Structure formats: structure tokens, C-alpha cells
Amino acid sequence: MTVDCDACPLRKRACFDPMSDAELSFMKKFKVGELVVEPGTQILLEGSNSPQLFTALHGMGLRYKIGEQGARQVVNFVMPGDFVGLQAGVMKEMGHSVEATTAMTLCVFDRKELWTLFRNNPERGFDLAWLAAVEENFLGDALFAVGRRSATARVSWALLRLFIRLSSLGLVRGNSVRLPYKQQDLADALGLSLVHTNKTLAKLRDRQLAQWSDGRLSVASREELATVANVSLDEITPPVRPLI
Amino acid sequence: MTVDCDACPLRKRACFDPMSDAELSFMKKFKVGELVVEPGTQILLEGSNSPQLFTALHGMGLRYKIGEQGARQVVNFVMPGDFVGLQAGVMKEMGHSVEATTAMTLCVFDRKELWTLFRNNPERGFDLAWLAAVEENFLGDALFAVGRRSATARVSWALLRLFIRLSSLGLVRGNSVRLPYKQQDLADALGLSLVHTNKTLAKLRDRQLAQWSDGRLSVASREELATVANVSLDEITPPVRPLI
DNA sequence: CGGGGAATTGACGCTGTTCAATACTGGTGG
DNA sequence: CCACCAGTATTGAACAGCGTCAATTCCCCG
Known part of the structure; x- marks a missing residue:
């Protein structure tokens, strides 16, 4: 079926x-x-x-x-x-x-x-090259984040990127979305230790910028989170892309 | 002409x-x-x-x-x-x-x-997708290096990768090759500060692992450098790829 | 009730950053 | 020909961001 x-x-x-x-x-x-x-x-x-x-x-x-x-x-x-x-x-x-x-x-x-x-x-071949180029582009952004941003900016960047991506897929309800990963996954994505990732997440929570617990991510203001992450919202927004 | x-x-x-x-x-x-x-x-x-x-x-x-x-x-x-x-x-x-x-x-x-x-x-279209995939692959490696390796391993990784790449282009003479970049370029590639990159290069020089001065890079033993970089030589060797 | 995975928190210290001073180079104008 | 300058490399010292270690809690599941 x-x-x-x-x-x-x-x-x-x-x-x-x-x-x-x-x-x-x-x-x-x-x-x-x-x-x-x-x-x-x-x-x-x-x-x-x-x-x-x-x-x-x-x-x-x-x-x-x-x-x-x-x-x-x-x-x-x-x-x-x-x-x-x-x-x-x-x-x-x-x-x-x-x-x-x-x-x-x-x-x-x-x-x-x-x-x-x-x-x-x-x-379709062209589209495949497109997809590869989009992925290359993303990895460049990730490299920039890991290489040049502080832990707080890095975590903010990642959460915002995930949030916007899920948003464009229509999965965001209100201002929150299911994010079924572990803190260890995020830490391994950002080149941070688990402990420091946890503490950084706690800080963002305290500052009301992003809340991620029980598998749900809530972002009150994308703009504020983008400010902390040190990115503009449109450079983080994925382009409309081919589906294969 | x-x-x-x-x-x-x-x-x-x-x-x-x-x-x-x-x-x-x-x-x-x-x-x-x-x-x-x-x-x-x-x-x-x-x-x-x-x-x-x-x-x-x-x-x-x-x-x-x-x-x-x-x-x-x-x-x-x-x-x-x-x-x-x-x-x-x-x-x-x-x-x-x-x-x-x-x-x-x-x-x-x-x-x-x-x-x-x-x-x-x-x-040729397929080849273009290939090139994009190779670039994506490289950026993944770079992300791993920046996210998960110490400064010494990172610098070793980069120098070795550059050396092997230039070697496959036939530009290596003896065990040295022209490498016309600045230390700042390498630092910016590896997510390190200029000062620490400089000190790390000095350490590798002292340990006779890699010498990079006056725009020339010399590597006595690729194997030893690979050991310090914590990579196997073949995972760092670029594949034969299309030319466009 | 016991056990394992995940999240959380505190203490400590190393790795790498920042600040700053020095030397060396090639290029430029007097 | 020499003083001057800008860019690069080098080195030391102080500091801090983040990693490591370790203990605790929570929760799901057997």
C-alpha cells in the first residue's frame, strides 16, 4: 500500500x-x-x-x-x-x-x-545538480557557524534554521513544532560538548528566545532569535527547491 | 591567445x-x-x-x-x-x-x-552533479575537522589535504610544493585564530611533521602527518573526477 | 522495584582567544 | 640611498569559553 x-x-x-x-x-x-x-x-x-x-x-x-x-x-x-x-x-x-x-x-x-x-x-538531472548545490550551500553555512560563531549564536542558528525549515514544510503549529532529536544530536551537529549544549539551551530558555523540551521546539520571535544567532532571516530561509 | x-x-x-x-x-x-x-x-x-x-x-x-x-x-x-x-x-x-x-x-x-x-x-550533466557531490563530500569532511578535531589535528589535516591535492595535480617536487596562501587564510579555513594557527604551525615544524614557510609546504612523511591528523591516507585522497 | 537513557547542574582546568609588542619583508617617496 | 610604511609572521602573557568529570534527577520500561 x-x-x-x-x-x-x-x-x-x-x-x-x-x-x-x-x-x-x-x-x-x-x-x-x-x-x-x-x-x-x-x-x-x-x-x-x-x-x-x-x-x-x-x-x-x-x-x-x-x-x-x-x-x-x-x-x-x-x-x-x-x-x-x-x-x-x-x-x-x-x-x-x-x-x-x-x-x-x-x-x-x-x-x-x-x-x-x-x-x-x-x-530532472538539472534538478539533481540543484539539490547537490543546495546541500553544498548549506554545508558552507554550517561550516561558518561551527568555525566562527560562539556557542550561543551557534545553537540559536541551528534552532532557527530547523524551525524555519519545518515551518516551510507546514509542520509548525502556532509557534511550536515537533523536533524529535536528542541534545547529543544537536551537540554533534554544532561541534559542541553535550554539557555545554545543554547549558546554552538553558540560557536561551531563560532569555525566552527558544524553548526545546519534550521533543517540541517553540520560538516566540524569529527576529530576536536571528539577532542572537547573528544572521538575517532571509539568508537562513531555504529556497524553493525541486522535489525528486 | x-x-x-x-x-x-x-x-x-x-x-x-x-x-x-x-x-x-x-x-x-x-x-x-x-x-x-x-x-x-x-x-x-x-x-x-x-x-x-x-x-x-x-x-x-x-x-x-x-x-x-x-x-x-x-x-x-x-x-x-x-x-x-x-x-x-x-x-x-x-x-x-x-x-x-x-x-x-x-x-x-x-x-x-x-x-x-x-x-x-x-x-556532462552527470559530471556536474558529480562535481557538486564531491564538493559536498569535502565540506562534510571540513565540518568534521572544524567541529571535532583539536587545533593540531586540524592544521595537520588541512596541510596534508592540500599537499595530497597538489600532489595529484603533479605540482609537488621532491617533498615540497608551492602553497601561496597566508596563515590568515588557513586560520579562517579551520575556525582558528591567526595566533593559534601560527603557534600550531610552529609546533608541527619543530616536530618535523610539516614545514610551511616562504610560500612552500614540505611534508617529510605523509603517514606521520596523517597519524597526527587522525585520518587514514585514503580517506583524504580525492577521487579521480571529471574535468569540465 | 530496579535499570538504563536522557536531561540537568556544579566544579575545575585545559585549549584556544585576545591583547600587545617585536621583527622582517618589499615597496614608495624624499 | 635611506627613512618610512603596510602587510605578514612570530612570540609572550593574561584571560575565558568551552570541555571534562562527576553527581543528581527524571522518566520510561521491564
Whole structure:
């Protein structure tokens, strides 16, 4: 009982480019199935060469790298609409692992068909390059945050970015949204220790800037949080992007 | 007096995929000229939408972001064979600025032709996605380095990565290579202060691990430097990649 | 009732920042 | 030819942001 692309709940979101009929019918062929996983499941492993590519449909996850001594760097958060496995599809292997944080369901594509995508559907190929460029752009921002911002600004930046991203997906109710990660995940994304992340979150809570507890994130004023994070709201707002 | 793609000195390098005759003839049409700039010249500006895309032919440069208070984060180093402007070509605007560190000459492409590239030359389109994926992969590594490594390991990682990269371009003579950057550039790439970068470089010099002075970098033993950097040599070695 | 994962909080100190002074270089104008 | 200057590299000293260690609490689950 899989979701038909015609009825895809993501397509209608304003944060994605509208899809032409031709593209839609191509996607229906391209999609070969669905993957449903429980929380904690590894979806892709760093260094592996998966035969399958995915687009997240429901649920949220993490992209991360593990270092020699077990240090973990979270590279990005996976949300509905995200394409997963581009590196495996285009290069030899993945540069990071992907893991489900909540229960997830993902559209499954056949890696071998990726090449026919580029040949027969150049627009979709262009879109894939777009996605890669957006990801590159984000990682540059993350690098800036980790390299050049204080702990308070860093945490503010991350929370605001997550909040706005979830907002564009239509998941924010009022001024709060479900954020099903652990403090350790955020710490590993920002290059901070768990303890200091916790204390920084407490400070933001005290200052009424952002409240994240029991898996829900509330942001009273995006503008104030942006001020603390030291970013302008529009440089943090993701562009409308293709859905694949 | 521009360089003809037939005679392109980069194409022969083993670090680039060989180019078919068809690809070669396409590149000759795609290339519309050359840009020659002096050291310090801005090539692309963050947030701008350049009508032109480039491939570095000679010389070296920097990709970087500037924050609100003038903080700078170097996002990558530009070397011969690097494609510059992908983000501008595929998204609305560049996510970072690009500047020439030395004198540079770059092949110039017309941004409007990018779309015909995807349509008429799917292999080249695929290659562009590949390049974007490689860049994404690198930024993930950089994020890991900045987020999770000590200053000594970080500097070692960067020097080793630069060294190996230049080595694959055939620029290393003996065990040393020209590295025309300032310590400030390296500091801004690694999220360190200039002072501490300087002291860390001095330590590596004392320990005979890496010597970088007067614009030349010498590495006696890649293995030892890799040990200090806490990486394996092959995870730091760039893949053979397409040249565009 | 017991156990394990996550969040929280305090104490302590190391790693890296900031401030500041010095030296060295090539370039410029008198 | 030399004084002067700006940019870069180097080094020392004081300080602080953040990491590490450790203890406690809360909560879910068996």
C-alpha cells in the first residue's frame, strides 16, 4: 500500500517547485517502492555503495560521519522531501551515514536508473545538480557557524534554521513544532560538548528566545532569535527547491 | 591567445577522468573565452548571479563567506581544474565569494549554455552533479575537522589535504610544493585564530611533521602527518573526477 | 522495584582567544 | 640611498569559553 506520486502529500507544499505532468509520470516510473523503517535504523552507511536511492516521505533522520576515535559529526538533518543517497548515486560511495531518528518511510529509486534520468529527463538531472548545490550551500553555512560563531549564536542558528525549515514544510503549529532529536544530536551537529549544549539551551530558555523540551521546539520571535544567532532571516530561509 | 581544449594541460592529468572525443568537441564549443586576473581579484561575489562560469586553468584562489561582523570563513581552496560558479549556474546565486590568491587564468563558460549542456550532453550533466557531490563530500569532511578535531589535528589535516591535492595535480617536487596562501587564510579555513594557527604551525615544524614557510609546504612523511591528523591516507585522497 | 537513557547542574582546568609588542619583508617617496 | 610604511609572521602573557568529570534527577520500561 504505497503512496502514488499523484497523491504525494509533499508535492503540494509551496516549498517545492511544482511538477509538470511529464515529470510526474516520470517519477511514477522512477519510484520502485517504499522503505519503512523504525527509529534508529541505519539507512545508508558511510563508504558503502547503495543500489538504492531515497526521498524521505515521512519522519526525520540524521546524516553523520564517524571519526577514528568514535567522534561523531552530524552533517545535516533529514526531513520530508530530502533526497538521500545522491553521493552514492553519482560518486562511488556515500560520504556520510544516514540514520532514521523517528519512524520513517522513504520512496525508493533504483540507482541504475539514475543514468537514464540524466539522459531522458535532463530537467530532472538539472534538478539533481540543484539539490547537490543546495546541500553544498548549506554545508558552507554550517561550516561558518561551527568555525566562527560562539556557542550561543551557534545553537540559536541551528534552532532557527530547523524551525524555519519545518515551518516551510507546514509542520509548525502556532509557534511550536515537533523536533524529535536528542541534545547529543544537536551537540554533534554544532561541534559542541553535550554539557555545554545543554547549558546554552538553558540560557536561551531563560532569555525566552527558544524553548526545546519534550521533543517540541517553540520560538516566540524569529527576529530576536536571528539577532542572537547573528544572521538575517532571509539568508537562513531555504529556497524553493525541486522535489525528486 | 587562449588555450585550446585540445591542448589543455589539465586534461592529461591522471587525477581527471579521460575525455571522449565527443566531450572534447563539446567543451570547445562550450568554452567562450578566458579570464586572466591579478592576485586579490574578486571572481565571484556571494549572493551575486554571475552570467559566467569558470574552470580554473592556472593559479590558485579561495572560496569564502563573510559574516555580519566581518568574520570570514574560508570554505575551500581553488586549484587548477576546479569548477567555479556551479551554485550561480544552478541556483539563483552564489553561496560564497571566490577570490584569486595568485594570478589566475580561468576558462569562461556562458551560464545560459548550462541548460543546453544538460539537454544535449547528459554525460556532462552527470559530471556536474558529480562535481557538486564531491564538493559536498569535502565540506562534510571540513565540518568534521572544524567541529571535532583539536587545533593540531586540524592544521595537520588541512596541510596534508592540500599537499595530497597538489600532489595529484603533479605540482609537488621532491617533498615540497608551492602553497601561496597566508596563515590568515588557513586560520579562517579551520575556525582558528591567526595566533593559534601560527603557534600550531610552529609546533608541527619543530616536530618535523610539516614545514610551511616562504610560500612552500614540505611534508617529510605523509603517514606521520596523517597519524597526527587522525585520518587514514585514503580517506583524504580525492577521487579521480571529471574535468569540465 | 530496579535499570538504563536522557536531561540537568556544579566544579575545575585545559585549549584556544585576545591583547600587545617585536621583527622582517618589499615597496614608495624624499 | 635611506627613512618610512603596510602587510605578514612570530612570540609572550593574561584571560575565558568551552570541555571534562562527576553527581543528581527524571522518566520510561521491564
